[in-house]
Every structure is written in structure tokens, then in C-alpha cells.
Amino acid sequence: MREIRYIQAINEALREEMRRDPRVFVLGEDIRQGAFGQTKGLVQEFGETRVLDTPISENGFCGAAVGAAMNGLRPVVELMLSSFAYLAMEQILMEGARMEGRYTFGSQIQVPVTFRFLTGASGHNGPQHSDQPYPMFMNNPGLKIVLPSTPFDMKGLLKQAIRDNDPVLVLESINLLGKQGSVPEGDYTVPFGQATLRKEGTDVTVVALLHLVDAALEAAQILEQEGVSVEVIDPRTLVPLDRRTILDSVAKTGRLVIADDSHRTCGAAAEIAAGVADEGFGFLKAPIKRVTRLDVPIPYSEPLEKYVLPNKDRICQAVRDTLR
Amino acid sequence: MSTTAAFTSDKDFLAGMYQKMLTIRLLEEKVLQLLMEGEVPDLYPCAGQEAVPVGVCAALRPQDLITGTYRGMGHMVAKGADLKPIFAELYGRKTGCCKGKGGAKHLAAFDKGVMGAYAIVGASIPIAVGLALAAKMLGKDQLVACFFGDGASNQGSFHESLNLAFIWRVPVIFVCENNLYAASTPLKTSTAVDHIAKRADGYAIKGLTIDGNDVEAVYQATKEAATRALRGEPTLLECLTYRYGGHFAAEDRIGWNYRTAEEIARWKKQDPLERAEIILKDRFGWSSSEKKMLEKGIREEIEEALEFARQSPPPQPLEALEDCYFEMDHNFLWRWPE
Numbered sequence: 001m002r003e004i005r006y007i008q009a010i011n012e013a014l015r016e017e018m019r020r021d022p023r024v025f026v027l028g029e030d031i032r033q034g035a036f037g038q039t040k041g042l043v044q045e046f047g048e049t050r051v052l053d054t055p056i057s058e059n060g061f062c063g064a065a066v067g068a069a070m071n072g073l074r075p076v077v078e079l080m081l082s083s084f085a086y087l088a089m090e091q092i093l094m095e096g097a098r099m100e101g102r103y104t105f106g107s108q109i110q111v112p113v114t115f116r117f118l119t120g121a122s123g124h125n126g127p128q129h130s131d132q133p134y135p136m137f138m139n140n141p142g143l144k145i146v147l148p149s150t151p152f153d154m155k156g157l158l159k160q161a162i163r164d165n166d167p168v169l170v171l172e173s174i175n176l177l178g179k180q181g182s183v184p185e186g187d188y189t190v191p192f193g194q195a196t197l198r199k200e201g202t203d204v205t206v207v208a209l210l211h212l213v214d215a216a217l218e219a220a221q222i223l224e225q226e227g228v229s230v231e232v233i234d235p236r237t238l239v240p241l242d243r244r245t246i247l248d249s250v251a252k253t254g255r256l257v258i259a260d261d262s263h264r265t266c267g268a269a270a271e272i273a274a275g276v277a278d279e280g281f282g283f284l285k286a287p288i289k290r291v292t293r294l295d296v297p298i299p300y301s302e303p304l305e306k307y308v309l310p311n312k313d314r315i316c317q318a319v320r321d322t323l324r
Numbered sequence: 325m326s327t328t329a330a331f332t333s334d335k336d337f338l339a340g341m342y343q344k345m346l347t348i349r350l351l352e353e354k355v356l357q358l359l360m361e362g363e364v365p366d367l368y369p370c371a372g373q374e375a376v377p378v379g380v381c382a383a384l385r386p387q388d389l390i391t392g393t394y395r396g397m398g399h400m401v402a403k404g405a406d407l408k409p410i411f412a413e414l415y416g417r418k419t420g421c422c423k424g425k426g427g428a429k430h431l432a433a434f435d436k437g438v439m440g441a442y443a444i445v446g447a448s449i450p451i452a453v454g455l456a457l458a459a460k461m462l463g464k465d466q467l468v469a470c471f472f473g474d475g476a477s478n479q480g481s482f483h484e485s486l487n488l489a490f491i492w493r494v495p496v497i498f499v500c501e502n503n504l505y506a507a508s509t510p511l512k513t514s515t516a517v518d519h520i521a522k523r524a525d526g527y528a529i530k531g532l533t534i535d536g537n538d539v540e541a542v543y544q545a546t547k548e549a550a551t552r553a554l555r556g557e558p559t560l561l562e563c564l565t566y567r568y569g570g571h572f573a574a575e576d577r578i579g580w581n582y583r584t585a586e587e588i589a590r591w592k593k594q595d596p597l598e599r600a601e602i603i604l605k606d607r608f609g610w611s612s613s614e615k616k617m618l619e620k621g622i623r624e625e626i627e628e629a630l631e632f633a634r635q636s637p638p639p640q641p642l643e644a645l646e647d648c649y650f651e652m653d654h655n656f657l658w659r660w661p662e
Contacts, residue, residue: 011340013369025461049461050461052490052492055327055484055488055491056488057484057487057488059480059481059484060450060453060480060484060485060487060488061450061484061488062450063447063449063450063451063453063454063485064451064453064454064485064488065448065453065454066438066450066451066454066455067450067451067453067454067455067456067457067458068454068457068458069454069458070439070451070454070455070458071389071439071454071455071458071459071462071464072458072462072464073457073458073462075454090444090447090481091447091450091451091481094444094447095442095444095447095451103420103425103647103648104425104426104430104440105422105425105426105430105432105434105440106420106421106423106424106425106426106647107421107423107646107647108422108432108434109434109439109440118426141648141649142648142649143649144649165604166649239648239649249338321330
């Protein structure tokens with residue numbers, strides 16, 4: 001199978017969905033230029049009416065996307081960086097997820113809107129451009145949350161998100177844009193709520209999200225040489241979360257490490273850990289370990305940033321801790 | 325204040341608008357009584373402002389859409405929503421217009437084009453722009469009227485939306501119900517301009533200030549704004565009006581006191597219903613028996629709707645988990661009491 005990059009998978013998913021369904025259109029800041037490249041070339045193929053450059057009005061254009069979704073279109077909104085999502089929390093959560101996300105109006109209307117955020121810390125982006133806000137959205141019912149870690153999943157999950165009739169948040173890892181992987185040329189989707197086993201193992205389960213899946217796989221190789229067999233699970237979607245697959249793995253290994261590039265307090269790792277502690281306590285042979293961002297803003301300088309972010313060495317250390 | 329071309333309704337048309345205004349007035353009277361008796365828990369009164377939703381909606385077509393606010397009973401009635409699901413929603417019943425999930429602040433009638441009421445001030449304005457954007461992109465013959473108050477014009481969403489509406493040239497009318505107070509805070513101390521319509525200048529769209537208690541003037545101005553909207557020219561239509569009741573129904577009971585009795589009395593002399601009634605009498609020789617007939621019919625309709633709400637079953641608790649993407653696993657697979 002041919003190999004393409006994660007960023008190309010985004011582009012291909014958007015392009016194919018726009019060809020398939022005339023109701024799909026994209027809007028966001030600088031997307032005709034292709035911001036970081038995800039939407040490059042779309043305006044040439046689909047014209048300016050379906051590729052809308054917006055003013056820097058995050059709440060305004062996220063709300064307009066919700067409204068357009070309520071009146072027959074299937075908007076795909078791009079936030080150039082997930083740090084900008086805070087400006088649009090009101091429209092994404094209150095209107096997208098809670099109101100027209102059916103609940104307030106008792107399913108009389110659907111809101112098939114997709115929000116795409118480029119997310120994460122990429123080196124030198126500093127405290128206001130490096131956020132991972134997905135736990136805040138997890139904490140608010142009504143949104144589906146998708147975290148693709150490979151080009152294959154990116155294309156299939158983004159297509160699934162665009163076809164979904166509820167608001168969906170797709171997190172695009174800034175650390176994975178250049179990652180290569182096998183992606184079919186034709187149409188396919190990846191269903192929500194199905195975790196995938198990235199590596200089988202018997203001693204410790206590592207649940208990893210976004211680019212930390214790769215870090216976990218590298219950690220597993222290192223640990224293999226130490227005689228430790230690591231199982232790596234990639235949930236792929238946080239809402240819905242495939243808790244069954246995680247629990248089954250913990251039942252087998254008895255040990256759990258969660259690698260999550262959000263902050264530690266009330267992060268995605270905290271929620272996964274709480275769930276396993278709740279339902280799988282009897283399986284556990286050691287305390288659950290979390291590998292996350294440290295609870296400070298993300299600093300600019302490289303040694304500082306590196307110190308704050310999770311990485312493969314910390315995953316290795318956490319795995320060893322569960323075996324002590 | 326801008327004036328629009330003089331408009332003369334025919335008798336039936338004006339009587340029809342009067343009927344809607346009277347329905348809103350009497351409905352609110354009834355709900356406030358039920359609220360005092362503890363039967364209805366929540367309401368945001370709109371008596372005094374009836375001419376705005378009624379005049380605006382009279383100028384819209386069935387396929388046109390509106391977005392409302394938590395002060396939403398007037399918008400519902402004006403756009404032709406049935407009273408029964410409104411009452412049932414206030415009662416939190418399954419037969420309510422939002423199955424009891426939205427409540428008093430979120431009245432909606434999608435089949436009538438009432439695309440929801442929003443309880444975050446200013447929230448509906450970007451949504452209205454999006455609804456209008458879809459209408460334009462899909463080539464629908466449809467426009468959107470977006471209701472909000474003077475307080476909303478201090479939200480970022482208002483300013484972002486007017487700018488978007490202009491650059492996208494969407495068929496929308498921004499209807500500002502300026503009742504001079506954002507909850508208890510006077511316009512004078514909270515807002516840099518004396519008239520909200522002036523803010524249109526910043527976004528290159530037409531801004532008009534009209535007498536919002538003159539239902540014919542509201543109708544006429546909306547009619548003209550609708551013509552512009554369908555050409556892709558948005559309008560900010562500021563309707564000067566006044567709410568007689570509190571920001572929320574029980575505000576006087578908790579000691580809110582921010583308006584003088586004189587001020588309220590002064591506005592009551594400009595009552596939109598009385599003014600329409602005078603025109604009906606003077607211009608069309610409307611008799612008091614015609615009014616009585618009308619009022620009797622409305623009161624019956626209200627009683628029927630009330631009875632419907634009272635007879636409707638409350639929702640089952642488990643229905644709280646419907647109408648939202650919901651992770652069954654999360655709440656039940658993982659140790660939830662049976």
C-alpha cells in the first residue's frame with residue numbers, strides 16, 4: 001500500500017468528503033492558504049464558496065458553523081491551534097454540544113459539525129500556543145472526541161467525523177503532521193469507540209494517546225531488552241472511549257500506565273485511571289501510573305519545554321515503577 | 325429615530341397582529357399567576373415588548389427562520405407556535421416543545437422556523453449568521469431574523485457576527501429589542517452609544533432605530549429589511565421598547581429595584597396593545613364586542629393549553645439520558661448502581 005503523511009491524510013479526507021457530499025464545506029483562519037498545509041489546494045478544486053477564510057473571530061465562526069449545520073450543511077471548522085478553542089468555548093460547548101447537540105431541544109434538530117484543532121507543543125511555541133484542551137471537552141457531555149495517531153486513522157476517523165450527525169472534535173497532533181504511514185487510496189472510515197492494539201504484550205498495559213502512541217512503542221522496544229513485555233493500546237477516540245478493551249488488557253497484565261499529553265490534573269489519563277480503579281481494581285498488581293504534562297504552562301525554551309512534556313523515557317520509568 | 329415609509333394595515337392584518345400581541349400578554353399573565361402559585365418554576369417576562377416579535381414575524385414568510393432568547397414566549401407565539409407544547413415545556417412535561425429538557429429559557433418550534441432560544445446572552449447571533457449562510461449556500465429562498473436585547477450588543481459575539489454577516493453577505497436581520505436595561509443595568513451606564521443601531525456603522529450594514537411599540541412601524545421596517553436581506557444586505561433593526569415585568573419573574577421578591585414607578589407608568593402610556601387598539605377603533609371602527617370575542621377565544625386557547633400541560637405525563641427519569649450522545653459504558657458498565 002502507498003504511504004502518505006498524516007497531514008496529507010487530513011487533506012485527502014477533506015477532499016474526498018467534499019467531493020462526495022456537496023453539503024460539506026470548510027471554514028477557518030487562513031485555510032485558503034492551507035494554514036499548516038491541511039487544507040492546501042482545496043480552494044483551487046472547490047472554489048471560494050466552499051472554502052471560507054474567516055476573520056479572527058473564533059467564537060463567531062464556530063457559532064456560524066453550528067448555525068449552518070442546523071440549516072442543512074455539514075461544516076468542517078478548523079481552529080488553527082487548539083489554544084484558540086478557549087475563545088470559542090461558548091459556541092462549541094454551550095451551543096454545539098449542549099443545545100443543538102440535540103439535548104436542550106430534545107432531538108428535534110441535529111448539528112453535524114466537525115471541529116478540527118491542530119494541537120500540542122511543537123517546540124518554542126510557548127505558553128499560549130501549545131495547549132491540549134481535550135480534557136476540558138471530555139468533561140462536558142455532548143461532543144465526540146477523536147485523537148488519530150496514524151495517517152490511516154486520521155483519514156478514516158476524519159471521514160467518520162464528517163459523516164457523523166453530532167458535533168465531533170478531531171484533534172490533529174502537531175507532532176505527527178509529517179508522520180508517514182500506509183493509507184488506502186479509496187474510501188473507508190474508522191468507527192468511533194474502538195481502541196486498537198498497537199503492540200501485544202503480557203506484563204504491563206500502556207494506554208497512549210496521539211503522538212505518545214509512538215513514544216510508547218519506542219518505550220516498549222527498550223523495555224523488551226530488559227525482559228519486560230509491554231502491551232500498547234491506542235483508544236483512538238476519547239468519547240466514546242473503548243473501556244472494555246482497556247479493561248481486558250489490564251485483566252491480562254495487571255499493570256497500567258497511561259501516556260497522555262494533557263495536563264495531569266483532571267486530564268484524560270486521570271479519567272482512564274479512575275475507570276480502571278473503579279471496575280478493574282481486582283486485576284491490579286501495582287498502582288496505576290500516569291505519564292502526562294507537568295502542571296505548569298508550557299515554556300518556550302527547549303530544555304524547559306522538554307522537561308515539562310511526557311516522553312518515552314518517562315513512559316519507560318513509569319513501566320518500571322509498576323514492576324518494582 | 326428613523327422613520328420608515330408610512331404604512332397602513334388593512335383591518336384584518338392589524339387585527340391579526342393585535343391578536344398575537346394579546347395572546348402573548350394574556351399568556352404571560354397566566355404564567356405569572358401560576359408562577360406565584362408555585363406551579364411553574366421559571367419565566368422571563370416580555371409584556372410591554374410584544375410589538376417587536378409580532379411586527380417582525382408578520383413580515384416574515386413561513387420558510388423564514390428566527391432565533392430567540394430566554395425571553396422567548398413572544399417569539400414563539402409571534403412565529404405561530406402552538407401554545408400547548410409551550411405550556412407543557414414550562415411544566416417540564418414530556419409533551420413540551422423540548423421534552424422538558426430546555427424549559428422556560430429554551431422554547432423552540434423548529435416546524436415553525438423558531439430555531440431555538442438561547443440562554444447565553446448574545447449566543448444566538450453567530451448561529452443566526454450560520455443559518456443564513458446555509459440558506460445562501462444552499463440557494464434557499466429564506467432569511468433569518470435574530471432577536472436579542474440591548475445587553476447582547478456588548479458581547480463579542482454580536483460584533484463578530486455583524487462583521488461576518490457583512491463579509492459573507494448573508495440574508496439576516498438583527499433585531500435588537502432595546503428595553504433599556506441589561507437585567508438591572510441601565511443602557512446609559514453600560515453602553516458607549518445611546519442607540520445600538522449606531523453600531524451598524526462599524527460593520528458597513530444598515531442600522532435603524534424605530535419605535536418598537538408601534539407594531540405597524542416594526543412590520544414596515546422589517547418588510548424593508550427583509551427585501552435587503554434577500555439581496556444579501558443585513559440590517560441592524562433597533563426597536564425601542566420596554567419590559568413591564570422583571571428581568572426574571574421573581575426579581576421584586578428578592579428586592580431588585582432599579583426602575584422608578586414613574587418610568588414604568590410613562591412607558592405604559594405607550595403600550596403597544598393599546599396603541600394598536602386605538603388604531604383599530606379609529607381607523608377601522610373596531611367595536612369593543614369584537615375585542616371581547618377575540619379575548620374570549622384567546623383565554624379559551626390558553627386554558628386548553630394549560631389543561632394539556634397539566635394532563636401530560638412527566639418524563640421518566642431515564643429519559644434524562646436520551647437526546648445526547650451518551651456513553652452507556654461510562655455510566656453503567658463501570659459500576660453504576662443498578
